[in-house]
Amino acid sequence: MKRFRIIGSTAIVSLALAGCVATGPGGGGNVPVVNRAPSGIDGAWVDPNGIVSSFNGGIFETRSTDTNEKLAEGNYRYQSPQLVEIDMRSIVRGTSSRVNCALVAQNQLNCTSSAGSRFSLTRRG
Template identity: 55%
Template sequence: MKHTKLLALAALPLFLAACQSVSYGPSSGGFNPPPQQAGVEGQWTDPNGIISSFYGGRFETRTTDGTNSLLAKGNYTQINPSLVEIEMTSLVRNTTSRVNCALATPDQLNCTSSTGSQFSLRRKTV
């Protein structure tokens, strides 16, 4: 009986250590918060709710009125970690313009067009 208690007490730290090494990630089915996106990749909204998407060097702006109509498209280049340059064509005005955007915070882009107009975009949360 003494040996059984001694063996149980000796095994207890191993059991507790095994419990602590359990991870809560996608493979375990536990909670895994989404990673913070780097740069401008993802979706952004303007104050009017228009959605701009940045994926793999491609840029699009679409309406949110249910039609999901394409308003502008183009390409973007990440100049450095906090600066992006967009070359876009407005399908509404049939014009091409260049826009420079600075990543003010991980969730806010401050942009200036080649004509001098300024606007801000906020990262769309999922």
């Protein structure tokens, strides 16, 4: 009877471990791979004039599309999952400002600068 308990326990542990093993590409055999929608604002965004802003791990940069010249830089932090505050320094103008942006859709940021100007950015695909 003791031998049956040991074999039974070993079989249960083996089955449990087998359930944790992933096989095949993507780790799931026949399980479909789902592409997740981007979360947050990390990545590249473009304004209506074609200027590209990038957000990466708290670092913000804006560059021109033709020469890739850095126009502005700074840091950003989340105030909530949909609200981001950017402390930005314009290299071109030599000024600093704070910009608040709302993630109104997965691909759209609506922003307002501390001076009151408003602009939108679209996620670059």
